[in-house]
Amino acid sequence: MERPCAIVILTGAGISAESGIATFRGPGGLWEGHRVEDVCTPEALAADPALVHRFYDRRRAGLAEVAPNAAHAALARLDRHWPGELLIVTQNVDDLHERAGARRLLHMHGELMSALCAACGARAPHPGPLPPGECCAACGAAALRPDIVFFGEFPYRMDRIEAALTACDLFVSIGTSGAVYPAAGFVAQAAAYGARTLELNLEPSAGSRRFSETRLGPASRLVPEWVEELLQSTQSSPMSR
Numbered sequence: 405m406e407r408p409c410a411i412v413i414l415t416g417a418g419i420s421a422e423s424g425i426a427t428f429r430g431p432g433g434l435w436e437g438h439r440v441e442d443v444c445t446p447e448a449l450a451a452d453p454a455l456v457h458r459f460y461d462r463r464r465a466g467l468a469e470v471a472p473n474a475a476h477a478a479l480a481r482l483d484r485h486w487p488g489e490l491l492i493v494t495q496n497v498d499d500l501h502e503r504a505g506a507r508r509l510l511h512m513h514g515e516l517m518s519a520l521c522a523a524c525g526a527r528a529p530h531p532g533p534l535p536p537g538e539c540c541a542a543c544g545a546a547a548l549r550p551d552i553v554f555f556g557e558f559p560y561r562m563d564r565i566e567a568a569l570t571a572c573d574l575f576v577s578i579g580t581s582g583a584v585y586p587a588a589g590f591v592a593q594a595a596a597y598g599a600r601t602l603e604l605n606l607e608p609s610a611g612s613r614r615f616s617e618t619r620l621g622p623a624s625r626l627v628p629e630w631v632e633e634l635l636q637s638t639q640s641s642p643m644s645r
């Protein structure tokens with residue numbers, strides 16, 4: 405019997421835009437009011453921890469005001485019903501994928517709802533405000549910081565992600581500008597190992613021409629349509645490499 409195709413899905417800020425979370429780049433983007441190097445680098449954290457912690461406290465508190473949209477719900481549905489390998493890799497630090505019900509999920513750039521100990525590396529759920537100097541439950545050091553992968557730091561779980569990219573049959577990128585590596589390079593990696601590649605985005609991203617297919621429009625429409633198409637196709641003929 406043919407195996408169902410293995411899928412890797414990369415999501416970015418565009419999938420949460422219709423939930424009311426600002427994207428990073430472009431007019432009204434999160435980086436428009438802030439210089440990235442003032443809030444999202446290890447140097448910024450060392451120079452002004454209060455400012456950096458406040459910035460992420462505000463973003464964490466903002467999560468209470470938003471809810472998953474139809475695109476998050478569709479991916480959670482796919483996760484529940486897809487019989488083959490599936491991995492959702494998100495660059496987003498919000499928790500909308502898991503609130504929609506997705507389980508096969510990795511946060512490569514960290515999570516707002518988590519704290520990281522700068523002393524021992526322990527990561528632990530932290531839903532409330534995180535002032536500088538809070539103590540780590542694992543080692544006791546007063547070294548908790550937002551569990552966010554800053555520019556210049558290594559994204560999480562790259563070994564697992566790279567293994568999935570080399571083994572997948574279909575790579576789908578949703579709502580990301582393709583401006584930040586290593587995520588921007590995933591399409592080329594997956595294609596080099598023989599995967600079909602699909603982009604779902606509001607506008608062509610920086611790497612659009614690298615995809616086998618691009619569909620343009622809002623994620624809340626494109627993602628449910630694509631998920632429906634995929635689940636229907638398995639009922640008639642299972643896809644495989």
Ligand code: APR
Pocket residue numbers: 415416417418419421422427428429430433495496513578579580581582583584604605606607608609621622623624
């Ligand atoms: N539906 C689909 N796509 C959308 C929508 C929407 N409703 N709204 C916006 N987009 C698209 C934009 O056209 C853009 O291509 O989402 C993309 C968002 O791009 P960015 O703001 O650059 O966000 P992202 O690609 O996730 O950024 C990557 O950069 O600063 C860092 O660490 C941060 O994880 C982030 C990384």
